[in-house]
Every structure is written in structure tokens, then in C-alpha cells.
Amino acid sequence: MAISISKLKEQLMRRIDTSDLVQVEKVERYIDLVKSFRKISKTISKEGESVTTVNGSQKFTKAHPLIGERNKINAQLIALGKDLGLDNKPKNTTDDQGGYSASDLV
Structure with a gap:
């Protein structure tokens, strides 16, 4: 299931300083790259991972x-x-155990 572009953009905007126009531009660029990536992936899925080319008597894949x-x-x-700091935890994450507590171990 593909993630909604609008939801992705909302989440990214929450993780940056929106008063910093450079950061906002980077989010816009990130979203454009995601859209391009999805279009290319869709084309590859439609046409296949490999293509066969016929050139006269030659045929190669x-x-x-x-x-x-x-x-x-x-x-x-x-x-x-x-560059946007997406490899770090989101600002609103307070625990360092991935959402688990000691009682989960029982």
C-alpha cells in the first residue's frame, strides 16, 4: 500500500522548522523525488524489469x-x-525503547 503524498508531506513538515524556507524547499524537493520514484516504479512494473531490443537480425534482452x-x-x-534529519527520531518521540516497556517482556 502506497503512502499518501499529502500525509507524507504533513509528517515531513512536522519534523522540520517551517519558518526555515530552505528546509521547506527541501521537503518540496523530497516530495517531487518521491513522485518521480513512484512514476518510474509504475512504468517498470508495467513494462517489466527487462526489455528486449530487436535490431535487424540481432535480438538482445x-x-x-x-x-x-x-x-x-x-x-x-x-x-x-x-540532510533533513529524517534518519533521526521524530521530535515527539519520548522513549528510547521503540515504544516498548518493561511490562511487554512478560
């Missing part, structure tokens, strides 16, 4: 050309996410 582009976008998303 190779990986879909968009796979490389998807990998580049993924790397950009990771880098931008780190």
Missing part, C-alpha cells in the same frame, strides 16, 4: 533503462532525507 534512474532517485532521496 537487457535491464529496463529506468532501473538506473530509479536507483539515482533513491540515492537522492536518502541523501536529502539525511
Whole structure:
């Protein structure tokens, strides 16, 4: 199930200082990259992971050309996410045990 773009944007905006226009621009850029990633993934799913090219009497199969582009976008998303501090816990998380308490161990 894909996450709603609007919900993703809301969550990202809660995690940054919205008065910092540079941070807001980075969130917008992140959302645009997510949209591109999803479009490329949809195209690859529709057309298949590999494509067959016929050139005269030659016929060869190779990986879909968009796979490389998807990998580049993924790397950009990771880098931008780190820049936004998305690899850290959200501001509103107070416990350091992942939501578990000692009573959960019983």
C-alpha cells in the first residue's frame, strides 16, 4: 500500500522548522523525488524489469533503462532525507525503547 503524498508531506513538515524556507524547499524537493520514484516504479512494473531490443537480425534482452534512474532517485532521496534529519527520531518521540516497556517482556 502506497503512502499518501499529502500525509507524507504533513509528517515531513512536522519534523522540520517551517519558518526555515530552505528546509521547506527541501521537503518540496523530497516530495517531487518521491513522485518521480513512484512514476518510474509504475512504468517498470508495467513494462517489466527487462526489455528486449530487436535490431535487424540481432535480438538482445537487457535491464529496463529506468532501473538506473530509479536507483539515482533513491540515492537522492536518502541523501536529502539525511540532510533533513529524517534518519533521526521524530521530535515527539519520548522513549528510547521503540515504544516498548518493561511490562511487554512478560
